[in-house]
Amino acid sequence: MINYQSKFSHIYVEDQARDLALSKLVLKKFKNSEIIQIRHYKDIFNRTNQDFQLQKRAMKLILAKKTGPLLYPATDMVQDYKNKNSFYNTPALNCLYNCEYCFLQGMYPSGHLVLFVNENDFFIAINKQLLKLEDPTKPMIVSISYNSDLMAMENLFPIISRWIEFAKSKDNLIIEIRTKSALFNSLKNISPHKNIILSWTLSPEVICKEFEKFTPSLDMRLKAVKSALDAGWDVRLCFDPILILDDWEKIYCLFIDQVMNKINYNKLRDLTLGVFRMNKDYFNRIKKSGLKSRLYYEHYVNNSGTITLEEDLKKAVIKTMKNKIIEYLPAEKVMIWD
Numbered sequence: 001m002i003n004y005q006s007k008f009s010h011i012y013v014e015d016q017a018r019d020l021a022l023s024k025l026v027l028k029k030f031k032n033s034e035i036i037q038i039r040h041y042k043d044i045f046n047r048t049n050q051d052f053q054l055q056k057r058a059m060k061l062i063l064a065k066k067t068g069p070l071l072y073p074a075t076d077m078v079q080d081y082k083n084k085n086s087f088y089n090t091p092a093l094n095c096l097y098n099c100e101y102c103f104l105q106g107m108y109p110s111g112h113l114v115l116f117v118n119e120n121d122f123f124i125a126i127n128k129q130l131l132k133l134e135d136p137t138k139p140m141i142v143s144i145s146y147n148s149d150l151m152a153m154e155n156l157f158p159i160i161s162r163w164i165e166f167a168k169s170k171d172n173l174i175i176e177i178r179t180k181s182a183l184f185n186s187l188k189n190i191s192p193h194k195n196i197i198l199s200w201t202l203s204p205e206v207i208c209k210e211f212e213k214f215t216p217s218l219d220m221r222l223k224a225v226k227s228a229l230d231a232g233w234d235v236r237l238c239f240d241p242i243l244i245l246d247d248w249e250k251i252y253c254l255f256i257d258q259v260m261n262k263i264n265y266n267k268l269r270d271l272t273l274g275v276f277r278m279n280k281d282y283f284n285r286i287k288k289s290g291l292k293s294r295l296y297y298e299h300y301v302n303n304s305g306t307i308t309l310e311e312d313l314k315k316a317v318i319k320t321m322k323n324k325i326i327e328y329l330p331a332e333k334v335m336i337w338d
């Protein structure tokens with residue numbers, strides 16, 4: 001088990017964030033960290049010539065106030081499930097894990113963790129959007145873990161519990177919390193609610209080991225999924241990104257059997273599938289940074305600015321995966337990123 005508390009030897013605190021409740025709570029937890037007052041988080045986070053991977057090894061924490069935008073329309077990179085009312089937001093930037101395929105390495109100049117502590121402003125932005133939905137017959141869906149893994153940090157920073165309480169109070173809002181964490185226990189005192197989707201990203205164990213550094217094993221994640229299903233939560237599984245290793249068909253078919261044999265799959269809300277894909281600029285930046293990962297030397301195509309698999313291979317992968325999954329789930333529960 002990694003001691004994340006030892007990571008934050010320094011905590012940078014924006015002047016305007018210091019007195020907010022979440023800042024106070026975090027600062028109380030990290031009494032031994034050196035606190036450095038700063039004017040604006042970008043003075044630290046956006047400096048030039050930072051080394052993302054070096055900073056991941058000695059991660060500092062930045063407490064800041066986000067001034068906007070506080071809500072983004074879902075892009076092509078976020079599966080919006082054909083709902084026009086789909087959004088994402090960023091209560092945190094960066095993550096305690098370090099997956100080799102993570103686009104954040106190419107997106108952000110820094111590997112430090114930023115927590116935006118003005119959660120009420122995020123809530124207000126959602127309240128306003130709820131009044132002007134493009135399709136008022138459907139709920140608004142907000143992915144709150146797009147640029148981080150909030151459940152992995154919940155024991156340190158109780159962010160998702162606050163989001164869950166907020167979402168429960170709304171008639172027309174669903175929040176999706178995507179995670180690779182095994183820390184479902186951090187929600188043990190919270191009752192499930194139809195407005196919350198807990199989404200677990202699962203990968204075959206060989207992929208967890210090689211490409212998803214610091215994440216819990218497949219087995220640990222499956223225990224968390226099982227506990228969430230047994231407790232009555234709405235659970236989505238994400239097999240995304242599917243990585244094409246030698247023997248990928250065999251590896252992924254065994255993986256699907258392994259997953260379904262460990263959980264009550266009839267209780268799953270749905271399952272999403274997606275192959276490796278990344279914005280071209282992020283991909284090139286990561287490759288240039290010297291990250292030693294074979295992932296960045298595979299054969300890909302540039303599909304209108306997105307680096308991904310060739311169309312034929314992508315179709316074959318999705319078909320193989322879907323055919324296997326529908327041995328367990330009805331086809332309409334399987335959603336595909338394309």
Ligand code: SF4
Nearest residue numbers: 095097098099102148
């Ligand atoms: S868990 Fe998600 S956000 Fe965190 S490093 Fe992995 S891909 Fe990136």
